[in-house]
Amino acid sequence: MLEDTIAAIATPLGEGGIGIIRLSGPEAIQIAARVFRPKRGPSLEETCTHRVRLGLALDPKTGEVVDEVLALVMRAPRSYTAEDVVELHCHGGPLACARVLEAVLKAGARLAEPGEFTRRAYLNGRLDLAQAEAVLNIIRARSRAGLAAAVNQLEGGLSKKVKEIKDEITGVLASIEASLDFPEEVGDPGREEKERLNKAREALKRLLSTWEEGKILSQGIKITLVGRPNVGKSSLLNAFLKEERAIVSDIPGTTRDTIKEILQLGGFPCELVDTAGWRQAADGLEELGIARSRAAAAAADLVLLVVDLTVGVTQEDTEIAESLRDKPLIVVGNKVDAVLEVDAGSLERLAGSCPWVAVSAKTGEGLEELGRKIRDLILSGRALRGPGEPLLLRERHKVALERALEHVEDALRGWSEGIPWDLVSVDLQGAWEALGEITGETAREEILDRIFSEFCLGK
Ligand SMILES: Nc1nc2c(c(=O)[nH]1)N(C=O)[C@@H](CNc1ccc(C(=O)N[C@@H](CCC(=O)O)C(=O)O)cc1)CN2
Numbered sequence: 355m356l357e358d359t360i361a362a363i364a365t366p367l368g369e370g371g372i373g374i375i376r377l378s379g380p381e382a383i384q385i386a387a388r389v390f391r392p393k394r395g396p397s398l399e400e401t402c403t404h405r406v407r408l409g410l411a412l413d414p415k416t417g418e419v420v421d422e423v424l425a426l427v428m429r430a431p432r433s434y435t436a437e438d439v440v441e442l443h444c445h446g447g448p449l450a451c452a453r454v455l456e457a458v459l460k461a462g463a464r465l466a467e468p469g470e471f472t473r474r475a476y477l478n479g480r481l482d483l484a485q486a487e488a489v490l491n492i493i494r495a496r497s498r499a500g501l502a503a504a505v506n507q508l509e510g511g512l513s514k515k516v517k518e519i520k521d522e523i524t525g526v527l528a529s530i531e532a533s534l535d536f537p538e539e540v541g542d543p544g545r546e547e548k549e550r551l552n553k554a555r556e557a558l559k560r561l562l563s564t565w566e567e568g569k570i571l572s573q574g575i576k577i578t579l580v581g582r583p584n585v586g587k588s589s590l591l592n593a594f595l596k597e598e599r600a601i602v603s604d605i606p607g608t609t610r611d612t613i614k615e616i617l618q619l620g621g622f623p624c625e626l627v628d629t630a631g632w633r634q635a636a637d638g639l640e641e642l643g644i645a646r647s648r649a650a651a652a653a654a655d656l657v658l659l660v661v662d663l664t665v666g667v668t669q670e671d672t673e674i675a676e677s678l679r680d681k682p683l684i685v686v687g688n689k690v691d692a693v694l695e696v697d698a699g700s701l702e703r704l705a706g707s708c709p710w711v712a713v714s715a716k717t718g719e720g721l722e723e724l725g726r727k728i729r730d731l732i733l734s735g736r737a738l739r740g741p742g743e744p745l746l747l748r749e750r751h752k753v754a755l756e757r758a759l760e761h762v763e764d765a766l767r768g769w770s771e772g773i774p775w776d777l778v779s780v781d782l783q784g785a786w787e788a789l790g791e792i793t794g795e796t797a798r799e800e801i802l803d804r805i806f807s808e809f810c811l812g813k
Pocket residue numbers: 374428431432433434441480
């Protein structure tokens with residue numbers, strides 16, 4: 355499979371400054387040379403690695419000029435895939451990109467599968483599997499923190515941690531094997547080995563404890579605004595977005611349908627959903643809106659219950675709060691700009707054990723504090739991570755680590771109970787294999803197919 359040369363458009367479809375067609379494989383340079391005619395200087399085949407050349411892209415069959423392009427040559431192994439790579443940078447229009455790609459395919463390249471460039475980088479040993487997956491997390495990142503964590507993973511942060519744990523287990527396995535093979539010369543594994551296993555167990559637990567935060571960073575959270583009509587839910591959505599996304603009016607029942615927007619709140623990517631205000635509906639249409647609103651609240655990771663401070667907490671507010679009792683919730687007292695004093699007691703009673711905050715969608719007052727409260731609530735009880743410490747961004751890694759932890763715990767239990775060493779060894783091999791799936795030493799083809807099919811074309 356790695357003998358052929360692949361090509362794809364590497365940039366998004368649509369208009370842009372530049373569009374990039376990338377080739378990778380043993381014939382990348384020859385194939386590109388059939389398409390690329392330099393304006394001056396030697397041919398592409400004689401171009402040094404990491405040099406950029408200006409020229410024209412031609413259709414190799416018709417000789418037609420397709421676009422004016424830059425060609426970048428990166429010779430193996432100094433490239434993203436560790437193979438010969440050529441990038442043709444054309445003008446960023448969908449047709450120019452499509453025509454240059456067509457020319458390259460006519461010249462002998464094969465259209466790449468989604469993720470195939472990164473897959474080759476992995477197969478050629480330039481990236482391990484966790485690093486390759488990090489590329490996808492970088493592309494999909496929707497918050498600064500999520501991006502930072504993904505870049506850390508690409509740089510090998512997680513891989514290094516996993517390798518450290520694996521090394522502890524390998525060390526213990528080696529001691530067990532030695533004592534089995536040479537019982538006379540080598541004694542049974544003892545304190546030191548058990549200590550190593552305990553260390554591995556603690557490191558696994560710590561890493562697993564980062565998943566909740568990592569999951570939020572990679573997948574985002576769903577936050578729904580609910581409350582009586584006219585309390586300012588849509589105004590809050592607009593205030594967070596800093597644009598007039600939803601219609602706002604002083605007529606109760608303005609919002610009829612749910613409105614979803616992606617934004618960052620409290621440093622997390624989140625989907626914020628504005629909903630129709632809840633009340634005994636005047637008409638059937640509004641009733642439908644309220645049903646949707648209830649469904650959105652049920653699907654949310656966190657509900658913001660908005661109340662109108664100029665009205666105060668009403669019986670209806672209390673009923674809404676009660677219907678949401680099993681949800682993570684923050685009470686948001688809105689319109690603080692329009693009251694002289696906040697009745698903290700009634701907000702506190704409404705919130706129960708949940709937090710509350712007074713804000714103004716109109717002036718922006720309190721919105722930052724609300725962001726902090728969202729962050730605190732989402733992260734409450736989660737392990738604190740040291741700066742630069744890796745965290746889990748993928749469920750696949752979490753599942754593999756859980757399996758590794760289970761095996762290590764079985765091994766430790768068996769050890770205490772005095773089961774035969776070869777059985778302890780089996781458990782440890784299981785842990786070792788589970789860890790290897792994360793970085794890819796022990797990952798099967800189906801796993802690779804699943805991972806790389808998630809990628810976009812050209813990556
Ligand atoms: N134009 C362009 N921009 C891009 C990429 C690319 O392929 N092309 N990348 C990817 O899609 C990312 C950059 N990642 C890259 C990683 C490694 C190498 C590379 O050539 N590595 C070699 C040698 C490095 C050197 O000599 O300094 C190596 O690691 O051996 C290139 C790009 C993001 N920006």
